[in-house]
Amino acid sequence: KAGVTQTPRYLIKTRGQQVTLSCSPISGHRSVSWYQQTPGQGLQFLFEYFSETQRNKGNFPGRFSGRQFSNSRSEMNVSTLELGDSALYLCASSFGREGLREQFFGPGTRLTVL
Amino acid sequence: GQNIDQPTEMTATEGAIVQINCTYQTSGFNGLFWYQQHAGEAPTFLSYNVLDGLEEKGRFSSFLSRSKGYSYLLLKELQMKDSASYLCAVRGERQEFYFGSGTKLNVKP
Numbered sequence: 001k002a003g004v005t006q007t008p009r010y011l012i013k014t015r016g017q018q019v020t021l022s023c024s025p026i027s028g029h030r031s032v033s034w035y036q037q038t039p040g041q042g043l044q045f046l047f048e049y050f051s052e053t054q055r056n057k058g059n060f061p062g063r064f065s066g067r068q069f070s071n072s073r074s075e076m077n078v079s080t081l082e083l084g085d086s087a088l089y090l091c092a093s094s095f096g097r098e099g100l101r102e103q104f105f106g107p108g109t110r111l112t113v114l
Numbered sequence: 115g116q117n118i119d120q121p122t123e124m125t126a127t128e129g130a131i132v133q134i135n136c137t138y139q140t141s142g143f144n145g146l147f148w149y150q151q152h153a154g155e156a157p158t159f160l161s162y163n164v165l166d167g168l169e170e171k172g173r174f175s176s177f178l179s180r181s182k183g184y185s186y187l188l189l190k191e192l193q194m195k196d197s198a199s200y201l202c203a204v205r206g207e208r209q210e211f212y213f214g215s216g217t218k219l220n221v222k223p
Contacts, residue, residue: 043201043203103211105149
């Protein structure tokens with residue numbers, strides 16, 4: 001069974017640009033969550049999509065947005081990039097139903113903003 | 115707000131036992147998870163507790179006390195490959211996940 005895949009793996013952008021990251025969940029998983037990981041802040045929850053609907057949202061500005069397609073693949077977009085957006089962006093997939101267990105993480109996209 | 119606390123860093127000796135604590139305050143609770151993350155890699159699932167008590171899985175055990183908002187991860191017979199960060203996460207009332215900042219474990223020979 002293929003794991004969670006994320007593209008691209010590495011990305012370099014400049015301030016003010018926008019970026020789109022992609023995540024393909026494990027087959028059969030309907031929930032995709034996005035996290036930002038930085039050395040100082042740890043893993044911070046961005047949002048979760050379940051069956052093409054945003055089900056949960058963390059405390060990030062509106063520059064961070066996402067969507068999920070009918071095949072459960074998800075994209076995350078960050079507009080007007082700031083230096084502080086440099087981080088590892090992880091996506092995780094799960095069945096998403098109550099009582100079911102863990103999330104499976106992808107390898108992440110390392111974003112550097114110059 | 116949601117708050118999950120764990121020590122920043124710990125050091126232990128190969129072959130020893132180490133306990134990593136996690137305390138949490140969240141608006142809802144649907145399970146506590148422990149993940150292992152090696153440097154430069156994605157987190158991988160270690161254990162899950164939703165009821166009070168101890169869950170054992172080989173060299174790893176995890177304990178939960180919901181009334182105290184407390185969990186610990188116990189690693190026995192430490193190996194050098196156990197050097198990693200250990201993340202405590204709580205699933206909230208809407209199935210969302212909240213992560214602690216992680217505990218970096220250094221295993222020395």
